[in-house]
Amino acid sequence: MGARVAMVNARGVDLSVTIGALKLDYPTLMGSGCYGSGEEFAPFVDLARIGGVVLKSVTRLPRLGNPTPRLVHTPAGMLNAIGLQNPGIEWYLDHEVEKFANRPCAIIGSVAGFSVDDYAYVGERLAARAEIDALEVNISCPNVASEGETFACDPHLTAEVVRAVRGVTDKTLIVKLSPNVTDIASIAREAEAAGADALAVINTVRGMAIDVERWQPRLGNVTGGLSGAAIRPIAVLAVYEVARAVKIPIVGQGGIETASDALEFLLAGASAISIGTANFTDPQIPVGIAAELMLYLQQRNLRSLAQIVGKANVGFANAYQYEGDEG
Amino acid sequence: MATAASSAAIHHAFILDRQELAPGVVLLGFNAPELVRMTVPGQFVMVVPPSGESAAVALGIYEASEGRASVLFFVVGKRTAKLAALREGDVISLAGPLGNGFTLGAARDVAIVAGGVGIASVLLAAQALVRAGARVRLYYGARSSVSLVERERFARHGCEVHVATDDGSVGHSGYVTELFGRTDEPPDLILACGPTPMLRAVARIAEEMNVPAQLSLEETFACGVGGCWGCVVPLAGTSAQAPSFPPPERDGSDVVYARVCKEGPVFWAHELRW
Numbered sequence A: 001m002g003a004r005v006a007m008v009n010a011r012g013v014d015l016s017v018t019i020g021a022l023k024l025d026y027p028t029l030m031g032s033g034c035y036g037s038g039e040e041f042a043p044f045v046d047l048a049r050i051g052g053v054v055l056k057s058v059t060r061l062p063r064l065g066n067p068t069p070r071l072v073h074t075p076a077g078m079l080n081a082i083g084l085q086n087p088g089i090e091w092y093l094d095h096e097v098e099k100f101a102n103r104p105c106a107i108i109g110s111v112a113g114f115s116v117d118d119y120a121y122v123g124e125r126l127a128a129r130a131e132i133d134a135l136e137v138n139i140s141c142p143n144v145a146s147e148g149e150t151f152a153c154d155p156h157l158t159a160e161v162v163r164a165v166r167g168v169t170d171k172t173l174i175v176k177l178s179p180n181v182t183d184i185a186s187i188a189r190e191a192e193a194a195g196a197d198a199l200a201v202i203n204t205v206r207g208m209a210i211d212v213e214r215w216q217p218r219l220g221n222v223t224g225g226l227s228g229a230a231i232r233p234i235a236v237l238a239v240y241e242v243a244r245a246v247k248i249p250i251v252g253q254g255g256i257e258t259a260s261d262a263l264e265f266l267l268a269g270a271s272a273i274s275i276g277t278a279n280f281t282d283p284q285i286p287v288g289i290a291a292e293l294m295l296y297l298q299q300r301n302l303r304s305l306a307q308i309v310g311k312a313n314v315g316f317a318n319a320y321q322y323e324g325d326e327g
Numbered sequence B: 001m002a003t004a005a006s007s008a009a010i011h012h013a014f015i016l017d018r019q020e021l022a023p024g025v026v027l028l029g030f031n032a033p034e035l036v037r038m039t040v041p042g043q044f045v046m047v048v049p050p051s052g053e054s055a056a057v058a059l060g061i062y063e064a065s066e067g068r069a070s071v072l073f074f075v076v077g078k079r080t081a082k083l084a085a086l087r088e089g090d091v092i093s094l095a096g097p098l099g100n101g102f103t104l105g106a107a108r109d110v111a112i113v114a115g116g117v118g119i120a121s122v123l124l125a126a127q128a129l130v131r132a133g134a135r136v137r138l139y140y141g142a143r144s145s146v147s148l149v150e151r152e153r154f155a156r157h158g159c160e161v162h163v164a165t166d167d168g169s170v171g172h173s174g175y176v177t178e179l180f181g182r183t184d185e186p187p188d189l190i191l192a193c194g195p196t197p198m199l200r201a202v203a204r205i206a207e208e209m210n211v212p213a214q215l216s217l218e219e220t221f222a223c224g225v226g227g228c229w230g231c232v233v234p235l236a237g238t239s240a241q242a243p244s245f246p247p248p249e250r251d252g253s254d255v256v257y258a259r260v261c262k263e264g265p266v267f268w269a270h271e272l273r274w
């Protein structure tokens, strides 16, 4: 992973986080699909000062993605319907993955698919590459006709997919859950039981916008996924509920724009956070958030983020975090 | 396009001047020497709005000389309204220069077609062409004379200016493409920036004239740097500007999506599939 600048200051505040076997120098991941391969943002932010990049989701076969328009700006957020445009795993391995070598932050591959078999295949091929530090399993894309999100909406399918990918790699497995379900905690429990090392909570919230002049949906795909500040309370609640249901770490996400937003997720029970849409406003936001988190800990004489994880969550079940260093 | 940015960066700039050129049309000048040094005609910046918005605003780089750059924009929504409220001395952050600009080559007789705010993306090209000794004709259209801003400046810079307004308040009454389509002196290169229907009309005229045309497209952006695939337009799978993936033959399609922010915003008209 190359030389990293650990953000441990003179007074010993440590922002590093461990998720399964994955060590992050900063608790900040960049959300899948929002950050390309990291390369696109490198001119604007020092990648050594973020925890890691979750790559854009990749499928077994190439996908053209959804028709345009694919983006709509909405109050306090945006709708997107990219539709998993990607070159397919073979091309990805041959042409893209080598670019991730020597990145100064963690690189997390994102696996998508339309069958259990797809997930296992893509997961195995990706995880076999040394450039990939961990896997995120995207069972929750709301923008592909029918199948994509079905996995995250059905506890049995969730378990099957997670078991299948677990069976092909020992690398850290993060399973990304959908908010578009009745009971996210039950899905989380299945994912944990099936071998997930961590959960990413949440993917985008289904939404729609209509053009009142043309009397037509604004997105080429009709519906899309809502992200940004608009979904933050939904995401904080999801983290709160999932944190009471499982013992594995949670990567909280959904509308994080400031350190205060990040703290809400940590206090609800997330061990790390992910930032997507806020990078579109200002790519330096993740670095600012990390710096402010450090200051927050310092001012309270705390040494590590583990000491605040879940502190606002009364029924917090995350023993992993409770055992964190209270020093 | 051939003229890719050599590098881009985040710039924190002081607003040097602010003018309201017409109601809701704002010109913001700022000091950004490095940006000015790197910019080629047709590139854009992502400007961070003052607070709490979910994305930066894509704006063409209007002027770039002697350390000062400017953007010219219409107030159409929340983010542009926030930018319009900035004053002299305020600090703005912007990322750029981004995207691939116009390829001017050795063109000697160039027609520039600009619609509405499209004018903001063509001044640098016009200046460079005039400087290189080319004849430059600007065909400039707007809803009405009020929003037909800056035409005197193009004239001062040595362009022949032809105007059209939808309401007929000045110049040709009707679309700017009608005006341009009537010329019996085909140029050797066409550059255009404006609303999509105008660009389609320009593409058609260019084909009839058998003159190459470069169109600067506008799409809704999220990242503006090629990271999200939200801003795509369909190109022929064999296009020179198509991104290297997905390989079209494996997708069973002869179309690929190219990112307007990364492979564009300027595309050759004949490569677009719309």
Ligand SMILES: Cc1cc2nc3c(=O)[nH]c(=O)nc-3n(C[C@H](O)[C@H](O)[C@H](O)COP(=O)(O)OP(=O)(O)OC[C@H]3O[C@@H](n4cnc5c(N)ncnc54)[C@H](O)[C@@H]3O)c2cc1C
Binding pocket: A073, A211, A212, B044, B056, B057, B058, B059, B060, B061, B071, B072, B073, B074, B075, B076, B077, B078, B079, B080, B081, B117, B120, B121, B217, B218, B219, B220, B221, B265
């Ligand atoms: C490469 C590039 C260069 C550009 N250069 C310039 C430039 O130089 N100058 C310039 O002025 N612009 C330019 N633009 C366009 C500019 O980026 C957008 O107009 C700007 O982002 C609008 O932001 P906003 O938040 O103010 O408006 P938005 O809220 O994004 O609105 C944009 C448009 O959509 C309409 N709209 C949005 N939401 C709704 C809704 N719910 N119902 C009905 N209508 C709606 C608005 O009325 C408006 O017409 C450029 C765009 C690109 C891609």
Ligand SMILES: Cc1cc2nc3c(=O)[nH]c(=O)nc-3n(C[C@H](O)[C@H](O)[C@H](O)COP(=O)(O)O)c2cc1C
Binding pocket: A031, A032, A033, A034, A056, A057, A080, A082, A084, A110, A138, A141, A176, A202, A203, A204, A226, A227, A228, A229, A231, A253, A254, A255, A256, A274, A275, A276, A277, A278, B222, B228, B230
């Ligand atoms: C443009 C865009 C594309 C996205 N693509 C993916 C994707 O390919 N895979 C995935 O797991 N999540 C994808 N997401 C979801 C984000 O990773 C993130 O979970 C979500 O946007 C919520 O976080 P945010 O509000 O900070 O953006 C995408 C989000 C956006 C805005």
Ligand code: FES
Binding pocket: B220, B221, B222, B223, B224, B225, B226, B227, B228, B229, B230, B231, B232, B259, B260, B261, B262
């Ligand atoms: S706006 Fe993100 S790829 Fe163009």
